[in-house]
Amino acid sequence: MLSWIDGRPMxxxxxKDRGLAYGDGLFETIAVNAGIPVLLERHMARLGAGCxxxxxxxDLTVVRAxxxxxxxxxxxxxxxxxVTRGDGVRGYAPPxxxxxxxxxxxxxxxxxxxxxxxxxxxxxxxxxxLAEQPLLAGMKHLNRLEQVLARAEWxxxxxxxxxxxxxxxxxxxxxYSNLFLxxxxxxxxxxxFRCGVAGVMRAxxxxQAESYGVRCEVRDIGxxxxxxxxxxxxxxxxxxIWPVRALQRHQWSVGPLTRKLQAIACDLLDx
Amino acid sequence: MLSWIDGRPMxxxxxKDRGLAYGDGLFETIAVNAGIPVLLERHMARLGAGCxxxxxxxDLTVVRAxxxxxxxxxxxxxxxxxVTRGDGVRGYAPPxxxxxxxxxxxxxxxxxxxxxxxxxxxxxxxxxxLAEQPLLAGMKHLNRLEQVLARAEWxxxxxxxxxxxxxxxxxxxxxYSNLFLxxxxxxxxxxxFRCGVAGVMRAxxxxQAESYGVRCEVRDIGxxxxxxxxxxxxxxxxxxIWPVRALQRHQWSVGPLTRKLQAIACDLLDx
Numbered sequence: 404m405l406s407w408i409d410g411r412p413m414x415x416x417x418x419k420d421r422g423l424a425y426g427d428g429l430f431e432t433i434a435v436n437a438g439i440p441v442l443l444e445r446h447m448a449r450l451g452a453g454c455x456x457x458x459x460x461x462d463l464t465v466v467r468a469x470x471x472x473x474x475x476x477x478x479x480x481x482x483x484x485x486v487t488r489g490d491g492v493r494g495y496a497p498p499x500x501x502x503x504x505x506x507x508x509x510x511x512x513x514x515x516x517x518x519x520x521x522x523x524x525x526x527x528x529x530x531x532x533l534a535e536q537p538l539l540a541g542m543k544h545l546n547r548l549e550q551v552l553a554r555a556e557w558x559x560x561x562x563x564x565x566x567x568x569x570x571x572x573x574x575x576x577x578x579y580s581n582l583f584l585x586x587x588x589x590x591x592x593x594x595x596f597r598c599g600v601a602g603v604m605r606a607x608x609x610x611q612a613e614s615y616g617v618r619c620e621v622r623d624i625g626x627x628x629x630x631x632x633x634x635x636x637x638x639x640x641x642x643x644i645w646p647v648r649a650l651q652r653h654q655w656s657v658g659p660l661t662r663k664l665q666a667i668a669c670d671l672l673d674x
Numbered sequence: 675m676l677s678w679i680d681g682r683p684m685x686x687x688x689x690k691d692r693g694l695a696y697g698d699g700l701f702e703t704i705a706v707n708a709g710i711p712v713l714l715e716r717h718m719a720r721l722g723a724g725c726x727x728x729x730x731x732x733d734l735t736v737v738r739a740x741x742x743x744x745x746x747x748x749x750x751x752x753x754x755x756x757v758t759r760g761d762g763v764r765g766y767a768p769p770x771x772x773x774x775x776x777x778x779x780x781x782x783x784x785x786x787x788x789x790x791x792x793x794x795x796x797x798x799x800x801x802x803x804l805a806e807q808p809l810l811a812g813m814k815h816l817n818r819l820e821q822v823l824a825r826a827e828w829x830x831x832x833x834x835x836x837x838x839x840x841x842x843x844x845x846x847x848x849x850y851s852n853l854f855l856x857x858x859x860x861x862x863x864x865x866x867f868r869c870g871v872a873g874v875m876r877a878x879x880x881x882q883a884e885s886y887g888v889r890c891e892v893r894d895i896g897x898x899x900x901x902x903x904x905x906x907x908x909x910x911x912x913x914x915i916w917p918v919r920a921l922q923r924h925q926w927s928v929g930p931l932t933r934k935l936q937a938i939a940c941d942l943l944d945x
Binding site for chain 1: 675677679684685686687688689690691692693694695696697698701728729756758759764765766767768777779781784802803805806807809810815816817818819820821822823824825826841849850
């Protein structure tokens with residue numbers, strides 16, 4: 404496995420790292436094509452915003468340079484970038500004058516079944532709910548036990564993803580994807596100010612849809628709203644878009660807005 | 675620093691560990707006196723219960739043996755035991771047939787000011803609230819960003835601890851302590867089924883108080899209930915008990931029940 408720590412090839416990390424102790428950090432999962440990170444600016448922007456919120460004093464110029472060099476060496480695959488607050492001394496108080504740690508891990512692209520994108524996927528209804536914590540919402544931070552528990556709820560290959568609600572019953576996202584729905588030609592996606600991860604593909608699709616004149620609304624969505632949608636789809640920065648065709652007994656057909664955005668996501672990920 | 679991984683002296687950890695990737699694990703912070711871990715059975719019981727809830731297949735016999743050997747080598751100090759689900763492959767799904775990882779770190783006992791225990795401490799009113807997540811409540815898991823954010827709210831030495839409320843405004847705990855209050859001779863501590871860490875010293879004090887005929891109630895407590903208390907104190911497994919003497923302008927005096935339980939905690943930690 405290709406692995407760098409703080410810019411140097413290394414697969415072992417200090418046990419004092421606060422990423423391990425407290426999940427005190429953030430990560431990005433980045434598709435890499437022919438040595439080039441896809442949606443680089445969006446990944447950097449989200450990482451920078453997350454570091455600002457967590458008061459992690461990261462030099463984004465350094466991280467960007469390391470990611471670009473790492474991607475060139477990786478060629479084609481997935482680069483996972485983890486940024487932690489660095490080594491801890493004792494206790495929760497963020498230490499002063501400690502440099503944030505950058506960890507890069509390279510891998511191959513996940514081999515998802517082609518039918519996920521072509522025919523759509525079936526959603527598993529996760530019982531694990533997302534807690535409402537506005538201070539952490541939207542960030543791709545390292546506190547991911549809710550996703551671990553949700554993903555452990557099903558093992559069968561019939562369900563490619565799981566649907567996660569918040570503790571109040573609102574529809575939020577997939578376990579490793581964001582969720583969109585279309586109704587009467589309008590694109591909707593859940594507001595993520597209470598919980599959820601604001602994905603870079605979600606941000607890109609919202610921008611692309613608006614540029615094509617599609618009306619977009621970011622708002623609270625209930626289970627009823629989901630079931631009444633004309634089209635439903637998932638997205639993330641590795642697979643692009645998967646139409647959703649079923650949740651338990653409810654079924655949706657794959658619609659034109661989904662296919663149009665899917666083609667755009669495909670172009671982004673294949674270029 | 676004394677540091678063992680999976681029973682062997684080692685200070686470096688695989689970057690693939692899911693403790694780093696997702697905070698997918700648990701920890702215990704254990705006082706060690708003359709080579710003996712204090713409140714060992716309570717620490718082991720909590721760790722075992724947490725592993726069961728997170729579906730981590732840990733062999734407690736192995737962990738106990740490692741902790742005992744590690745403590746003998748440490749002598750006097752603090753042993754931090756981290757258990758993670760082990761190395762990850764890809765994605766949130768817990769991998770099968772992966773052995774949980776045990777990490778032991780040794781340190782000296784924290785040098786808290788003596789006046790914390792003697793005169794009591796002032797609580798900082800943390801703006802960071804605890805999200806309500808019954809699936810994770812009570813466990814000492816590795817998803818601790820809320821505590822990191824809360825502890826970053828104050829730097830002055832005047833406040834030894836911070837008070838954390840949940841997102842509904844209930845009183846829950848300190849950033850690294852549990853909270854008790856006494857009213858009319860009855861001992862109260864917040865119910866931790868929605869959020870919070872159920873400390874081993876909290877469990878021990880509840881058991882000890884009941885054995886001395888003190889009525890104990892574990893229940894929801896509002897800010898009003900806290901302000902109306904006759905006595906307020908904090909506890910954890912390293913410092914024992916600190917009386918609370920102030921929260922902003924509100925003041926409490928140090929009462930007899932606090933002193934009685936403090937003596938019991940002292941005996942436990944010094945023996």
